[in-house]
């Protein structure tokens with residue numbers, strides 16, 4: 299995973315072709331015993347966040363939901379021994 303600092307000067311935004319990426323995955327243990335993984339993707343060159351195109355925003359459907367701006371997505375996960 300890329301760890302270079304996000305730069306918002308010079309190459310940021312429209313001039314960037316977005317060819318290098320960094321991603322972040324955070325796992326959350328929910329109070330009700332479920333687990334979720336939250337994903338974010340950004341351009342490692344200019345720092346622009348990518349919006350997830352598929353999941354409905356703010357709504358949970360089949361264990362998948364995107365944040366209100368679509369910039370992160372949460373997926374329901376479970377320990378492999380508990381998957382039916």
Ligand SMILES: [Zn+2]
Pocket residue numbers: 311314315316317341342343344345346
């Ligand atoms: Zn970029």
